[in-house]
Amino acid sequence: MVVKRPTTIKDVAKKAGVSISTVSRVINDSKPVTNEVKQRVLDVIKETGYVPNPLARSLVTKRSQLIGVIVPEVTDTFSAEVLNGIEEISKMYDYDILLANTYSEKDIEIKNINILRAKQVEGIVMISWDIDKDVVDMLEDSGIPAVYISKTTRDYDIYNVSINNKSAVKDMTNFLLDRGHKNIALLNTTYQISNLADERLTGYKEAIVEKGLEINVDIIKSCGPSFDDGYMTVKDMLESKVDVDAIFATSDEAAIGAMNACFDLGYKIPEDISVVGFYDTKFSKMCRPKLTTVKQPLYDMGAVAIRMIIKMIKGIEIDEKKVELPYTISDRDSVARM
């Protein structure tokens, strides 16, 4: 395993009998070069397999061709699919992805932002459930273009890509209502803060009230996003003998937990109780019955965020700071027509 010294611009220049600036002009197409000379340089480059050292280049241009991506959990399906979009689009623009994981911990977020800054990333995409004020301020201070992919932007004046949670929940609630359901339980995902949960709750309530029905607080539950959270919440709820003909969980995993709780207590889905989820992750097609859920354009959210970042890097004006992407309802097999 011999490590050979890579060819540099000097080597190419010497071999082609030109100056290094000419070589630079050829590789960057930055200034006109006589065709004959250009060809000679190109030949040498091909022959030697020369690749410009991006470190040296970045040092002088101040451009690293690197974009930092901060995710709460690589293993989280939501993040992974968004990351997928980010990765693919950034490659199209010759950017590379510097990845950092935070476990949703503010300290780690801040630490990672510092690392990414030091590595000279040109922009940062921040995926997180909630957004901390300190983090926003810090990113703002750094002057690095930043786009958030967060479920709630709170009231910060930041660039953000998401879907409209309130109206998504409202639409799904209406969907259930239109299918004849009257007692729709809401398993509202909570994170550290209630801002997002509030938005969703509002959507839910609006739909119910507009239908002329009453809000039943006994079937509105705060509940974590995991399978177990959904399972336990529904188990408790059903055992307390409330009237429920549909369950809307604001996470697919919780919805599947809910389905399993129903099964275990002898309820049939969707005959006895309908269950719907949120996100349309791959889980939703793996359970039986297949889960009806709000489909969010995760890949596109990543793609859009990257395109925004690149615009910002280029100094192109962006009309809207907060982008809301369209969602749809994936109607599968877990909702009855009553």
Added chain:
Amino acid sequence: MVVKRPTTIKDVAKKAGVSISTVSRVINDSKPVTNEVKQRVLDVIKETGYVPNPLARSLVTKRSQLIGVIVPEVTDTFSAEVLNGIEEISKMYDYDILLANTYSEKDIEIKNINILRAKQVEGIVMISWDIDKDVVDMLEDSGIPAVYISKTTRDYDIYNVSINNKSAVKDMTNFLLDRGHKNIALLNTTYQISNLADERLTGYKEAIVEKGLEINVDIIKSCGPSFDDGYMTVKDMLESKVDVDAIFATSDEAAIGAMNACFDLGYKIPEDISVVGFYDTKFSKMCRPKLTTVKQPLYDMGAVAIRMIIKMIKGIEIDEKKVELPYTISDRDSVARM
């Protein structure tokens, strides 16, 4: 959003009234510096928030503190959990992760290796289902330390982290046998090549034969790794009325597909048929009954790979090129005692 020019070593030197070499010595602790001077420099650094520019540093030291990670699919659970281990450990050693996705396509793999090389990564972790000879040669040629996390190394002389597939399959087959099962169907995951499938098949056959039972080729099936693959394969198999009292799928998703096929055809799990999987991804706890499966140390595989890379970068000898990590059987609820 004012972009302020970052503090450089020069600024610090001037402010502290010393030369830039002294500052360099202080930040790298590379040569003795008088305590008093050191303190002065440290104060200025703190005051200005100076962070050394890693690009400039890398340019002279030839060390980028970057490790390239190539994955077949960010959204794949296996890759994501391995990536998790890689990310966490590399941060511990002050390395950052440059991420590239390949969709298991050789051309993209090669393209990405080139990009990573150009970005001066010090090492590459390559996660892939199968390993292409061209890729191996290319990586070898580049002289960049590389560790593979692949399910099969074929016969290449490469650094690889995995589990022993043959013995894992054999152990699980024995587990089923010991529980009294006699007709164990094998859903053997196939990728482009059969090398890995062969290893697994051998493990399966050895267990059966050593128990003095006969191999029944009618219940040995090649089958993709997805939910649908498992579902269809098992549906076909059960409809053809073969004798089966257990199904061993070499992927969790296929196993869950298998479970669903059983349900749909009226078989109870585990009473009528036991089902087991492979990997222990999060799916295995989300289905009912919970899936008994071979648990692989995915996080650790990433961690071990990174540690190997770092050793290689430091020029430390590595005793074994191929590391096999221990696996266990996660015994949950999908296997009967007969």
Added chain:
DNA sequence: ATGAAAGCGCTAACAC
């Protein structure tokens, strides 16, 4: 113990 100076590989004035 400290400073001066060279140079990592490249781009971008500036000359000609």
Added chain:
DNA sequence: GTGTTAGCGCTTTCAT
């Protein structure tokens, strides 16, 4: 159109 030169921010001899 092409070459010369000055840096980018840093580490590392080499003097002192």
